[in-house]
Amino acid sequence: MNRRFFLSAGIAAAATAAATAASANPFANVVMFDPDTREPLIARPHAAVAQANAIPREIVAYHGAEAPGTVVVDTNARRLYFVMPGGQAMRYGIGVGRPGFEWGGSQTITRKAEWPDWRPPVQMLQRRPDLPRYMPGGPDNPLGARAMYLGSSLYRIHGSNEPHTIGQAVSSGCIRMTNEDVVDLYDRVRVGTRVVVLR
Structure with a gap:
């Protein structure tokens, strides 16, 4: 030969x-595109691959200064911690803001919603005029199964219809979680919960 x-x-x-x-x-063969630049990102993996690459939810030791009941978001490590009594925290994998959309500081959860609807903010529509003005809640909604709204900002901690993006910096500043993890966190927090975002 x-x-x-x-x-x-x-x-x-x-x-x-x-x-x-x-x-x-x-x-x-489905290719994902950046919602703002429309540049191709990565091929959407099979569900089994996404599951294999998932960041497991687990209880870990926590030695920070925040009181039990606080949510701490470590954007560099792409982890979210729900602080528990006894020096422990529930740790979750998250997706965070892409370059230019990072932020930090302290906020409070001002609203919680199950299977929230989505209305892209004006700033996003200016970047992406092709986006729908309204999308009802459901499995195809980018906010996923739950959303926790942070102060009067445009930011939320929410689920995702793209679980393969967890662990990446791809959002417009929101904190993304898998739907399974966001439901777990949603049941632990209340309106008024303090959220500390570290950069």
Whole structure:
């Protein structure tokens, strides 16, 4: 077998494998785009891959100064902590603001909503005039299963219909969680809970 035939056979085999994978995975060829720049991001992985890459929710030791009941967001580590009594915290993986959309400070949860609807803020519509003006709550809504609104700001801690983005800096400043994790956190916090965002 000459080299040209060997390479052609290898390419054909790879194409066959890709076609087989695509037929087994309906999302194999779906490409995600940055909502502002419209540049391609990453291929949306199969649910099993997303699950394998998930950041597990777990109870960890916590030695910070914040009182039990406080939410602490470590944007650099891309982790959120719900402080518990006895020097412990529930730790979650999160997605955070992409470059240019980072922020820090202290806020308070002023509202909670289950399967919230979504109205893109004016600033986002100026960047993305093609976005819908309103989207009802549900599995396709970018706010996911729960949302906790932070002060009078545009920021929220919310679920996501793109769980593969957890652990990345891709949002417009909101704190993203998987739907499973945001439901867990939602049940632990109340309106008035203090949220500390570290940069």
